[in-house]
Amino acid sequence: MGGHPLRDAVFDAAPHAYLVLDPDFVIVDVNQQYLDLTGTRRVDLVGAVMFDAFPDNPDDPTADGVRNLRLSLETARSTGRPHAMAVQKYDIPLRGPGGGFEERYWKPLNTPVLRADRVVALIHHVVDVTDETIFHRDQAIRLRSAQRLDDLAFWEYDPRTGTIFASRAFASMLELAEREGTLPAHDCFARIHADDRAGVHDVFDQVMDAPEHTSVAFTNRLVLPGGGARWISSQGELVRDHRDALPRFVVVTLDITASKQREEQLSEALEDRDRLLAQKEALLGEVNHRIKNSLQLVASILNTDAHRSGHGEVRERLERAAARVRAVTSVHEMLYRSNEVTTVAFGTYLRELCKNLADGDAGTASVEMQCDAADLHLPTDKAIPLALIVNELVSNAIKHGLAGTPDGTIHVSTWVTGDGIALEVADNGRGKLEGAEQGLGTRIIEGLVRQLDASMNTGDAGPGHRVTIHVPLRTG
The missing domain is CATH 3.30.450.20 (PAS domain)
Incomplete structure (x- = not known):
C-alpha cells in the first residue's frame, strides 16, 4: 500500500x-x-x-x-x-x-x-467478541437447559459456504456430535427424510433475494443413525450483516414428535370410528331391508286373508291392518334405498305415501289427494308414528268424512314451527259426526300422538274436517 x-x-x-x-x-x-x-x-x-x-x-x-x-x-x-x-x-x-x-x-x-x-x-x-462470548457462557448454559426442557434448538445456516452454525441442542437433536460450532450443512441436511429434503431446500432457495427479516417456516421428518425418527418444526428469518452482504438464516427448531404421534393416533382413531360407523350403517341398512321384507310378507298374508274372508267387516279390518303395515314398510324401504339409516327425508316420504294412497283407497273412492310437505329429515322414531297417523287420518276421511261427497279432496301438509313440526290432514267432506262411536283408527291415532309427546287439535275446515298435530323436536 x-x-x-x-x-x-x-x-x-x-x-x-x-x-x-x-x-x-x-x-x-x-x-x-x-x-x-x-x-x-x-x-x-x-x-x-x-x-x-x-x-x-x-x-x-x-x-x-x-x-x-x-x-x-x-x-x-x-x-x-x-x-x-x-x-x-x-x-x-x-x-x-x-x-x-x-x-x-x-x-x-x-x-x-x-x-x-x-x-x-x-x-x-x-x-x-471473546469477552462478550465468555461473559455470556453462563447465560448460554441456562438457555441450553431451557432448550432441552422445551425441545427447542437454534442454528444458523449459511447457504453460500454450505455451513451451519449449530447450537448444542440442535446438534443433539440431529444426533451429531453434541457440541456448539460450525458444521457442514450436508451433515445436517442428510438427517432430513429423503422425501422432505427437496422441500426444505426450496424454502431457503425461494427467498435468497428477498429483503432482510423475510420469514421462513417448514416442518419435516428426521431419520436418525440409530434408526429412530423425529418430526421437527422450524421458524426463522433471513438476515444480512449489511446491504450488500450475502444472506444467511437464523432458525429456531422445535421437536414436535410427540404432537405428531398424538395426531397420528387421533387420525387412526378417527379412521377406526369411520370404519365402525360404516359397518353400523351397513348393518342398519341390512336390518331395514329385512324388516321391510318381513313387513311386506305380513301385509301380503293380511291381504290374502282379507280376500278369502269375502265381504264384510272382517275383510275391511284385515285390509286396514294391511294398509298400516304397508305404511311402516314404506319407511323402512326408504331407509334401505337411501344413504341415511337413522333419519328419513320425511317430505319426500310423505309425497310418496300420498301418491300410494291416491293410487289405492283414495283412487278407488274417487278422492283427490293433495300433498304440501316441507322438506325435512326426521328420526325414524318420529317418522314411523307420523306415517301411521297420516294413513289412519286419510282412511278415516275416506270412510267417514267423504262418504257420499262428490269431488272429495284430502289435503295433507306439514310445516316447521318454532320448536318442532306441524302435520295437518283436512278434507272437504261433511265434517265430524256428533256422537259417532270412537273406532279403532281413532284410538290408534291418539296412542301415536301420546307416543310422540305431541298435541292434537280438530276443527271445522269449512267445509269438511281438519286435524292438526304439533310434534315437538328436542335438539341437543
Whole structure:
C-alpha cells in the first residue's frame, strides 16, 4: 500500500482491525489494530499465507477455524460480494516464550476489492467478541437447559459456504456430535427424510433475494443413525450483516414428535370410528331391508286373508291392518334405498305415501289427494308414528268424512314451527259426526300422538274436517 502516505496513515490508525489479502490469501498488509488484537508483528504476517500465519489450534480436536475462514474467503472471491461469518472460535497462536494458543472468538467480515470486475484483493475485517462470548457462557448454559426442557434448538445456516452454525441442542437433536460450532450443512441436511429434503431446500432457495427479516417456516421428518425418527418444526428469518452482504438464516427448531404421534393416533382413531360407523350403517341398512321384507310378507298374508274372508267387516279390518303395515314398510324401504339409516327425508316420504294412497283407497273412492310437505329429515322414531297417523287420518276421511261427497279432496301438509313440526290432514267432506262411536283408527291415532309427546287439535275446515298435530323436536 506504499505510495499513498495519507491513505496508509488512515489505514494504520483505523479503530477497527483490518488485514489485506491477495486473491491467493497471502497477507499483503495489516493495520495496527489487527496487530494489537492478535499480538503479532507486521514482519510476522506480511508475505505469509493467512492459514500458515493463523493455523488451527492442534490441541483442540474440534477446531475448524481454518476450514470455515477459507470457505468464507473463497465465497467472497468467487461471488465478488462481501461475506459475513457467524461468530467463530479461532484460537490465536502465542508468539512469546512457551508458545501455545489463546482461546478467542471473532465476528469476521470478508470483502472483495474489485478492479475491472476482477477480484484483486480481499479485506479481512474482524471484531474480537471473546469477552462478550465468555461473559455470556453462563447465560448460554441456562438457555441450553431451557432448550432441552422445551425441545427447542437454534442454528444458523449459511447457504453460500454450505455451513451451519449449530447450537448444542440442535446438534443433539440431529444426533451429531453434541457440541456448539460450525458444521457442514450436508451433515445436517442428510438427517432430513429423503422425501422432505427437496422441500426444505426450496424454502431457503425461494427467498435468497428477498429483503432482510423475510420469514421462513417448514416442518419435516428426521431419520436418525440409530434408526429412530423425529418430526421437527422450524421458524426463522433471513438476515444480512449489511446491504450488500450475502444472506444467511437464523432458525429456531422445535421437536414436535410427540404432537405428531398424538395426531397420528387421533387420525387412526378417527379412521377406526369411520370404519365402525360404516359397518353400523351397513348393518342398519341390512336390518331395514329385512324388516321391510318381513313387513311386506305380513301385509301380503293380511291381504290374502282379507280376500278369502269375502265381504264384510272382517275383510275391511284385515285390509286396514294391511294398509298400516304397508305404511311402516314404506319407511323402512326408504331407509334401505337411501344413504341415511337413522333419519328419513320425511317430505319426500310423505309425497310418496300420498301418491300410494291416491293410487289405492283414495283412487278407488274417487278422492283427490293433495300433498304440501316441507322438506325435512326426521328420526325414524318420529317418522314411523307420523306415517301411521297420516294413513289412519286419510282412511278415516275416506270412510267417514267423504262418504257420499262428490269431488272429495284430502289435503295433507306439514310445516316447521318454532320448536318442532306441524302435520295437518283436512278434507272437504261433511265434517265430524256428533256422537259417532270412537273406532279403532281413532284410538290408534291418539296412542301415536301420546307416543310422540305431541298435541292434537280438530276443527271445522269449512267445509269438511281438519286435524292438526304439533310434534315437538328436542335438539341437543
